[in-house]
Amino acid sequence: MLVTPPRVALVSTGGTIASVGRDRLDLTGYAEIGDMRAAGALLAELPELATIARIEVVELPNVPSHALGLDGALAVARTARRLAADPEIAGVVVTHGTNTLEETAFLLDLACPPGTPVVVTGAMRPATGLSADGPMNLVNAVRLAVAPAARGRGVLVLLDDTVHAARDATKTSANRLSAFRGGELGPLGFVEGDGEVRFHHAVEPWAARGAFDPAGLGPLPRVDVVVSYLGADGALVDAAVAAGAAGIVSAGTGAGYPTPEETEALERAAARGVVVCQATRVPTGRVTPRPEAVAGGVVAAGDLNPWKARLLLALALTRTRDAVEIQRLLSR
Structure with a gap:
């Protein structure tokens, strides 16, 4: 047959x-x-x-x-x-x-x-x-x-x-x-x-998988990635805000640590309504969310690298600016 x-x-x-x-x-x-x-x-x-x-x-x-x-x-x-x-x-x-x-x-x-x-x-x-x-x-x-x-x-x-x-x-x-x-x-x-x-193993469930229909989406909100390094100041964060960023992904050192100067700039950005996502420049590992940070508009990328966190944050911002909901989409 x-x-x-x-x-x-x-x-x-x-x-x-x-x-x-x-x-x-x-x-x-x-x-x-x-x-x-x-x-x-x-x-x-x-x-x-x-x-x-x-x-x-x-x-x-x-x-x-x-x-x-x-x-x-x-x-x-x-x-x-x-x-x-x-x-x-x-x-x-x-x-x-x-x-x-x-x-x-x-x-x-x-x-x-x-x-x-x-x-x-x-x-x-x-x-x-x-x-x-x-x-x-x-x-x-x-x-x-x-x-x-x-x-x-x-x-x-x-x-x-x-x-x-x-x-x-x-x-x-x-x-x-x-x-x-x-x-x-x-x-x-x-x-x-x-x-x-x-x-050999299954894919873990994830709230954001298949959650965004791109058919009706226009240009996505601007989201910039700022990578931390020894002695970095807040100039690039401030520049992203000045360029109109609706969100910023901070690729911090270690488990997600920007420099003190970058932290101050990120806090200024969050105070102006910019959603900040804390990620890490390290290839593997997880940046854990902190409830007090989420309450202040700062979410954690979890195990997403900065480039992927940027895409998810941009899509999420087409729906909401609520940090709790964005954190739910980021988390696995």
């Missing part, structure tokens, strides 16, 4: 996975060329995908991910949410540059209700590079998108055979194929060499 493969929507946004280098050994300078292949060209080189799924391509503008603004990321989120809501589509795969992949994947996790799998993938080597990783990443992303075990887990990130939760995935190497890590929780699972998808 002939079984019809499931439908998978492929949302193409460009990035290294589609990039063309000068030659097969150009693994670093290809971005300067700015040439990218269309998704159809990538699929033409992967006839094996036809045995896994029927791929329907949705082409969005091909841009390097470091050039993708919030408007562009919201367009990806709107597209993914719309496709995931189609009962005829078994899964959605988004190809994306790795520089800001973790941020767009996190935004998708905020925008797409758990259910139909949404998988974000990319590559560390260009499409023309010797031993390019993009083709296998794309195959495995499709395998993951149609896997029954992937349903209900929120947005997933797949590179180097490894599955991460979008909330936790972060790029930890500028060059290596195994660039992405899942924080202290580690990977959720793997796509094995024979195509089997194996999960």
